Amino acid sequence: MGLLVNGQWQDKWYDTDANNGKFKREDAQLRNWITKDGSAGPTGEAGFKAQSNRYHLYVSLACPWAHRTLIFRQLKELQNIISVSVVSPDMLNQGWSFDKENHSSGDDLFKSEYLHQVYTKNDANYTGRVTVPLLWDKHQKKIVSNESADIIRMFNSAFNDITQNYDDYYPEALQHSIDEINAQVYPYINNGVYKTGFATTQAAYEESFDELFAALDKVEGILSNHRYLTGNTLTEADWRLFTTLIRFDSVYVGHFKCNLRTIESYPALSNYLRELYQVEGIAETVNFYHIKRHYYFSHTMINPTQVVPKGPSLNYDRAHNRESLS
Numbered sequence: 001m002g003l004l005v006n007g008q009w010q011d012k013w014y015d016t017d018a019n020n021g022k023f024k025r026e027d028a029q030l031r032n033w034i035t036k037d038g039s040a041g042p043t044g045e046a047g048f049k050a051q052s053n054r055y056h057l058y059v060s061l062a063c064p065w066a067h068r069t070l071i072f073r074q075l076k077e078l079q080n081i082i083s084v085s086v087v088s089p090d091m092l093n094q095g096w097s098f099d100k101e102n103h104s105s106g107d108d109l110f111k112s113e114y115l116h117q118v119y120t121k122n123d124a125n126y127t128g129r130v131t132v133p134l135l136w137d138k139h140q141k142k143i144v145s146n147e148s149a150d151i152i153r154m155f156n157s158a159f160n161d162i163t164q165n166y167d168d169y170y171p172e173a174l175q176h177s178i179d180e181i182n183a184q185v186y187p188y189i190n191n192g193v194y195k196t197g198f199a200t201t202q203a204a205y206e207e208s209f210d211e212l213f214a215a216l217d218k219v220e221g222i223l224s225n226h227r228y229l230t231g232n233t234l235t236e237a238d239w240r241l242f243t244t245l246i247r248f249d250s251v252y253v254g255h256f257k258c259n260l261r262t263i264e265s266y267p268a269l270s271n272y273l274r275e276l277y278q279v280e281g282i283a284e285t286v287n288f289y290h291i292k293r294h295y296y297f298s299h300t301m302i303n304p305t306q307v308v309p310k311g312p313s314l315n316y317d318r319a320h321n322r323e324s325l326s
């Protein structure tokens, strides 16, 4: 695990000692937008026009942030428009790798060994963490974005005229509610599990743990009365919560010590999770081998034996009761 400094790979983990034991995620730096006509988006440069077979997505099937982008690729029928390479679940001293012997699809564009080589193809002097997801422009030979929150918004609308899929997961009338939900779900749940699991002091761990379960209780309250987080429409906010919920009982309860309760034990959340999992095309984006193997095998500071647990036994294909709420 590490980062690039002036284009050189350094094998270093996050410095929690500098932050009283707290994990602080680095902000994504590459923030251009694909748009329908190639005009500039909310951040970054113009020149990234939505076109078929022009963009390539690098993902890990283990990573909840990359998972969002794969879900939007399915929902918006972009499978034949945007190609994908999958990294190995093992993120070790060279970071994400393309080891085909170890569950990676390989780097379909450059045949690189490591993802950091794709970052330095874009900028030979790059300084920053080497994260997935990463969206590459084959035409201009540069990175569009390494921020999943932006990538799912691009996928939601930029390619509509190409795919003729006009489904909208960020509809104007709900944008305010979606933003409000995201502002709770991101810090306390999506990133909350990481802050809890990567904390290196008791106080930092307990603070994030308490915030995480308070936020889950709040969400359970909303979902007891409403089918989805913003009411009766399935939106981006739900998919952003989903990728954390689906990893929770398999990984976060044990590996990240988020063990006050399981998602299975929340009546509304567990049924809601099954409903989302059963949406067409979603189950095929979920890979529990990659999910469990990545966390337990890569984070040797948490699990030095690298032993991956066999359980728990879970069945997300079971019936759910969410229709009663619509």
Ligand SMILES: N[C@@H](CCC(=O)N[C@@H](CS)C(=O)NCC(=O)O)C(=O)O
Residues within 6 Å of the ligand: 001, 002, 027, 028, 060, 062, 063, 064, 065, 066, 129, 130, 131, 132, 133, 146, 147, 148, 149
């Ligand atoms: N803000 C980014 C965060 C992505 C991220 O942190 N991905 C993790 C994998 S789950 C990663 O690649 N970590 C490598 C590292 O931090 O060195 C996004 O949402 O796209």
